[in-house]
Amino acid sequence: MNKLSKHVGSVVAVIIGLIGVLLVLYVWQLPPFTSAVQRTNNAYVRSKITFIAPQVQGHVVEVLVTDYQEVKAGDLLARIDDRIYVQKVAQAKANLAQQQAALATAAQQRASAEAQVTAAEASLNAARVNNEVAKREFDRLTTLQARGVTSQSDLDNARASFDQASANVNTAEAQVEIAHQDVLAAETSRGSAQAGIEAAEAARELAQIDLDNTRILAPEDGRLGEIGTRVGQYVSAGTQMMGLVPHRAWVIANFKETQLHGMKIGQQATIRVDAADGQTLTGHVESFSPATGNEFSVLRTDNATGNFTKITQRLSVRIGFDQDQPLADRLLPGLSVEVSIDTDQPVTAD
CATH class of the missing domain: 2.40.30.170 (Efflux pump adaptor protein, beta barrel domain)
Structure with a gap:
C-alpha cells in the first residue's frame, strides 16, 4: 500500500511539474x-506638438487664450506691442516714395539729355554747313588771288573764317559726344534709382512682415497646452509662449x-x-x-x-x-x- 501511494505521489508530482513547464512555455x-x-x-x-514662439521681440500686450483651449487655424492667440513696427512700415513706405521720386527725376534727366543730343547734332549740322560755305569762299578767293583779282587781306579773312568754321565743327562734334555721355549717365542714374526702388520695396515688405508677426496666430487646428506667456512679459524671437497639439x-x-x-x-x-x-x-x-x-x-x-x-x-x-x-x-x-x-x-x- 505504501509503495502504491509513493508511486501515485510521484506521478502526481511529474504531472504538476509538466503543467508548470507548459504554463511557463504558454506565458512566454x-x-x-x-x-x-x-x-x-x-x-x-x-x-506633432508645435511649440509656438514669436519671430519679433517686444512686450506682450494681450493674451487671448487660456490653458488647454481648443483653437482653429488662424485664431489670434496673443499680440506683441506693435508701435515700433508700425513706424518702421511708415519709414519704409517713405523711403520707397523717395526712391520713386528719384526714378522720376532720372527719367526727366534722360529726356533732357536726349534733347541735348538733338540740339547738339543740329548745331553740328549748322557748323558743317558754315564750314562748307567758308571753304568754298576760301577756295574762290584763293583762285582769284592767284589771278591778281582780289587782295591778300580778303584771302586772309577768308582763311580765318574757314579755320573758325572748322573749329566750330570740332566743337560741335565734342558737344554731341558730351550729350551722348549725358544720356548714358542719365540711364545709369535711372538704373540706380530702379535698384533703389526694389530695395525699398523689399524693406517695406520686411517691415510689414515684422508688423504682421506681432500677431501670434494658431498655425493649425488643435488644443493648446499651458500658456507660458503673460501680459507685460518681454519676449524675443524664439521665446516659447505655448504648445499646440493637433488632433x-x-x-x-x-x-x-x-x-x-x-x-x-x-x-x-x-x-x-x-x-x-x-x-x-x-x-x-x-x-x-x-x-x-x-x-x-x-x-x-x-x-x-x-x-x-x-x-x-x-x-x-x-x-x-x-x-x-x-x-x-x-x-x-x-x-x-x-x-x-x-x-x-x-x-x-x-
Whole structure:
C-alpha cells in the first residue's frame, strides 16, 4: 500500500511539474505555444506638438487664450506691442516714395539729355554747313588771288573764317559726344534709382512682415497646452509662449527584433488603451523605423569593448488609427497603449 501511494505521489508530482513547464512555455509564448500574434506594451500615443514662439521681440500686450483651449487655424492667440513696427512700415513706405521720386527725376534727366543730343547734332549740322560755305569762299578767293583779282587781306579773312568754321565743327562734334555721355549717365542714374526702388520695396515688405508677426496666430487646428506667456512679459524671437497639439495622433510601438518576422506595412493592429479602461481601437502599420532605438540614442552601445552580452533590441513601428473611431479623438500624446499585430494576416492592397 505504501509503495502504491509513493508511486501515485510521484506521478502526481511529474504531472504538476509538466503543467508548470507548459504554463511557463504558454506565458512566454515559446514552442509549442508560439503565436503569430505579436504584442507589446512598450507603446505610446504620439503627435506633432508645435511649440509656438514669436519671430519679433517686444512686450506682450494681450493674451487671448487660456490653458488647454481648443483653437482653429488662424485664431489670434496673443499680440506683441506693435508701435515700433508700425513706424518702421511708415519709414519704409517713405523711403520707397523717395526712391520713386528719384526714378522720376532720372527719367526727366534722360529726356533732357536726349534733347541735348538733338540740339547738339543740329548745331553740328549748322557748323558743317558754315564750314562748307567758308571753304568754298576760301577756295574762290584763293583762285582769284592767284589771278591778281582780289587782295591778300580778303584771302586772309577768308582763311580765318574757314579755320573758325572748322573749329566750330570740332566743337560741335565734342558737344554731341558730351550729350551722348549725358544720356548714358542719365540711364545709369535711372538704373540706380530702379535698384533703389526694389530695395525699398523689399524693406517695406520686411517691415510689414515684422508688423504682421506681432500677431501670434494658431498655425493649425488643435488644443493648446499651458500658456507660458503673460501680459507685460518681454519676449524675443524664439521665446516659447505655448504648445499646440493637433488632433491627428498615431501610435509608436517598440517591438523586439524577434517579433518583427512577418510584420508588414498595411497589417491591421489592435490597440488597447490603458486610459480608456481597456477599450480597444484598430489601426494599420504605416511604417518602420530605419534603425533601432539604440542607434538614435545620444550614447550608443559599443559592443567592441569589454565583455559582450547580447541584448535584444527594439524597433519602433508607427501605427495609424483607422477612421471613424470616436475614441481616437480622445487620445492624447504620451498615453500608454498595448498593441497586438497578427503577422499571419495578408496585406490587402488599397
